[in-house]
């Protein structure tokens with residue numbers, strides 16, 4: 155099944171816009187596992203098992219595994235997700251971006267080694283740096299557009315001249331990215347955009363420019379983004395061919411809801427409350 159169809163199906167089946175981000179930090183694990191990087195798989199698997207019926211996607215962040223030489227645990231984790239939750243797509247958060255020949259290796263890593271359903275990428279090096287990922291039929295590539303961090307302004311808010319063909323004037327760089335990706339790069343329907351929950355007005359702008367693209371929206375929870383405003387800005391109806399899904403991602407607020415032996419129960423409670431909060435904003 156194509157990534158976009160997987161998202162739409164998981165959104166409907168689990169009645170959810172929530173993605174749980176898997177950013178394992180051994181220093182924050184429950185006491186019995188604390189500080190032990192060999193428990194990364196066990197910790198993440200316990201979260202997946204506790205929350206998979208509440209989410210439309212999981213998003214492991216590769217740095218949290220690679221930093222601990224735990225890539226083998228990431229491979230096992232993604233296999234485990236496909237096994238216990240075959241209907242929930244996996245977005246590998248890797249934020250890659252390089253020339254085509256190197257991008258071919260990154261694409262192979264994401265889709266063949268890790269068997270992810272989609273990957274996050276930087277659009278900075280242009281269309282040919284994204285194309286190797288699109289050769290994997292049905293896989294998704296989600297491009298950074300308006301990121302959740304304050305420093306995102308440094309480049310993404312810069313005013314640039316609108317492309318020839320668009321109405322005269324100027325616009326922010328993130329608007330150019332959204333327009334270009336939606337209108338020119340997305341011929342195969344595999345692309346999505348990242349927009350931070352910390353910037354609801356920009357989510358609305360990106361949604362207007364890219365009505366059918368999936369929007370990955372991190373920044374609720376630990377970064378303080380407004381969950382309701384996020385949904386109101388980005389959600390235009392249950393995902394189908396004409397309405398792009400929103401994937402609202404939260405990592406720390408779910409993973410570390412409790413530092414005790416009840417961490418999985420607490421993670422489920424946090425995921426359930428967040429799912430319900432997101433749903434209330436669309437009803």
Ligand SMILES: O=C(O)c1cc(=O)[nH]c(=O)n1[C@@H]1O[C@H](COP(=O)(O)O)[C@@H](O)[C@H]1O
Nearest residue numbers: 215247274301302350372376377404405406
């Ligand atoms: O691509 C991302 O997922 C991402 C983009 C962005 O603009 N901001 C952002 O926080 N992220 C990621 O989303 C996660 C946010 O984690 P929490 O703040 O703990 O929910 C981290 O894995 C970040 O790397």
